[in-house]
Amino acid sequence: MKTQTAIQLSNIIKEFIIPHERYDTLREHFTHxxxxxxxxxxxxxxGITLSIPCGQFLGVIGNNGSGKSTLLKVxxxxxxPNRGTIRTEGTISPxxxxxxxxxxxxxxxxxxxxxxxxxxxSSREVKKRYQEIVEFSELExxxxxxxxxxxxxxxxxxxxxxxxxxxxxxxxxDEVLAVGDLSFQNKxxxxxxxxxxxxxxxxxxxxxxxxxxxxxDRVIILDKGQIIVDGDPREVVDRYVKES
Amino acid sequence: xxxxRVVFYSNLIRQLVKSDFKLRYQGSVLxxxxxxxxxxxxxxxxxLVFSYFVRFDIPHYQxxxxxxxxxxxxxxxxxxxxxxxxxxxxxxxxxVDFPKGAIVVxxxxxxxxxxxxxxxxxxxxxxLSGEKISATAIWFTFLVFLLFFTxxxxxxxLAALNxxxxxxxxxxxxxxxxxxxxxxxxxxRNMISEAYDWIFEINPLATIIDVSxxxxxxxxxxxxxxxxxxxxxxxxxxxxxxxxxxxxxxYFAEEL
Numbered sequence: 001m002k003t004q005t006a007i008q009l010s011n012i013i014k015e016f017i018i019p020h021e022r023y024d025t026l027r028e029h030f031t032h033x034x035x036x037x038x039x040x041x042x043x044x045x046x047g048i049t050l051s052i053p054c055g056q057f058l059g060v061i062g063n064n065g066s067g068k069s070t071l072l073k074v075x076x077x078x079x080x081p082n083r084g085t086i087r088t089e090g091t092i093s094p095x096x097x098x099x100x101x102x103x104x105x106x107x108x109x110x111x112x113x114x115x116x117x118x119x120x121x122s123s124r125e126v127k128k129r130y131q132e133i134v135e136f137s138e139l140e141x142x143x144x145x146x147x148x149x150x151x152x153x154x155x156x157x158x159x160x161x162x163x164x165x166x167x168x169x170x171x172x173x174d175e176v177l178a179v180g181d182l183s184f185q186n187k188x189x190x191x192x193x194x195x196x197x198x199x200x201x202x203x204x205x206x207x208x209x210x211x212x213x214x215x216x217d218r219v220i221i222l223d224k225g226q227i228i229v230d231g232d233p234r235e236v237v238d239r240y241v242k243e244s
Numbered sequence: 245x246x247x248x249r250v251v252f253y254s255n256l257i258r259q260l261v262k263s264d265f266k267l268r269y270q271g272s273v274l275x276x277x278x279x280x281x282x283x284x285x286x287x288x289x290x291x292l293v294f295s296y297f298v299r300f301d302i303p304h305y306q307x308x309x310x311x312x313x314x315x316x317x318x319x320x321x322x323x324x325x326x327x328x329x330x331x332x333x334x335x336x337x338x339x340v341d342f343p344k345g346a347i348v349v350x351x352x353x354x355x356x357x358x359x360x361x362x363x364x365x366x367x368x369x370x371x372l373s374g375e376k377i378s379a380t381a382i383w384f385t386f387l388v389f390l391l392f393f394t395x396x397x398x399x400x401x402l403a404a405l406n407x408x409x410x411x412x413x414x415x416x417x418x419x420x421x422x423x424x425x426x427x428x429x430x431x432x433r434n435m436i437s438e439a440y441d442w443i444f445e446i447n448p449l450a451t452i453i454d455v456s457x458x459x460x461x462x463x464x465x466x467x468x469x470x471x472x473x474x475x476x477x478x479x480x481x482x483x484x485x486x487x488x489x490x491x492x493x494x495y496f497a498e499e500l
Binding site: 016024025026027029073076077078079080092094096097099100101102103104105106110113114115116117118119120122123 | 251252255256258259260262263266267270333335336337338339340341342409410411415494495497498
């Protein structure tokens with residue numbers, strides 16, 4: 001039953017244009033025509049072809065700037081590739097770059113309801129899960145405070161607690177463990193186990209090789225926007241350690 | 245468990261409206277009173293100037309002016325919140341893919357709620373000054389719809405353009421100030437030479453304000469051709485605005 005493909009990327013190329021000066025105002029757009037263009041193209045993803053079957057826990061490792069976050073953003077449909085096609089099957093709950101875009105001037109509670117709606121939960125469903133979200137994040141006392149007063153660890157905890165309640169088929173998780181304390185990390189591990197048992201598809205980016213090894217069914221290494229190794233977690237991680 | 249699209253959109257817009265509403269009046273002592281104070285103060289100043297300093301001879305000038313100010317104020321407020329709405333929600337847009345049109349719809353709706361409250365004030369003053377509502381007022385409900393969609397159309401267009409060129413917001417603030425004097429808000433259309441009639445004819449707001457005054461204050465049914473032309477203009481604004489927004493929306497996460 002679970003033999004379908006959850007995410008199919010074919011020959012994805014994503015280039016960012018890095019201007020030496022940014023042309024953000026109309027005037028600059030006019031005046032720069034007269035001058036020679038001074039920008040570089042940075043190829044963040046260079047021909048990625050990847051097929052992730054439903055229910056797979058895919059670990060993504062690689063050095064900084066190798067394209068891991070860009071890959072997740074493309075999967076999430078947040079940014080458009082210059083070339084290549086993406087097909088995803090099912091709903092996606094992204095958790096990218098340590099957050100889910102909280103509104104700093106709103107309270108934790110208000111943010112939970114707003115983000116729940118964005119993920120497609122009705123207010124009733126959010127209300128039903130609210131207690132669970134709060135318990136998971138351990139922020140009972142802070143839910144009526146504005147998020148701008150949260151520490152970065154608190155914000156990440158709340159964000160992750162909401163993201164995992166989305167009832168999605170695919171979870172894209174980027175570096176959630178970087179700021180959490182030990183007890184939060186253990187909770188996250190519990191969630192990963194549960195998702196695996198429920199047959200969810202997970203793409204997990206981390207520098208914590210131990211965790212990647214513990215949960216992944218398959219690991220890829222990204223380097224300069226290309227998949228250089230793809231295969232069995234043990235072998236891939238060993239090779240990554242050896243080469244760096 | 246999967247909600248349908250309609251439920252999803254309406255829930256999303258409701259949550260966005262709720263949070264926009266909270267954000268707008270947060271930390272201010274007078275809170276929602278500001279939504280009354282702004283148009284009323286503007287009305288007060290304009291009334292003083294054009295009723296005492298410059299003596300306009302327009303019948304029912306208080307109501308005439310107040311209605312114009314309320315309608316203009318809605319348009320200006322809605323389009324200004326829309327133009328900056330994507331920038332204000334950049335955090336969300338960069339983190340998750342969701343229908344971004346909902347952001348502009350909710351920005352327009354929040355201003356529309358203010359407009360309805362303001363209109364309530366107008367109605368109270370209307371009856372206090374001994375006026376009677378007549379059957380032609382039914383036209384006004386229809387005009388309110390057109391007004392909403394005009395603001396929404398401009399909102400889509402401006403928000404999308406401002407994502408790419410951050411000048412658009414500042415430019416729009418200036419254009420609104422000019423637009424205020426090029427729209428018959430404080431004066432009446434027939435005070436202006438017919439040579440300039442085209443300025444009002446291409447301006448849907450001029451027609452909306454003009455016809456609203458006629459049906460509410462002067463109990464005068466509007467010319468059907470005029471209404472058809474207005475509908476055509478509003479649909480054009482909405483279609484062009486949404487088309488540009490829809491074409492650009494996949495780039496917002498990178499531009500913002």
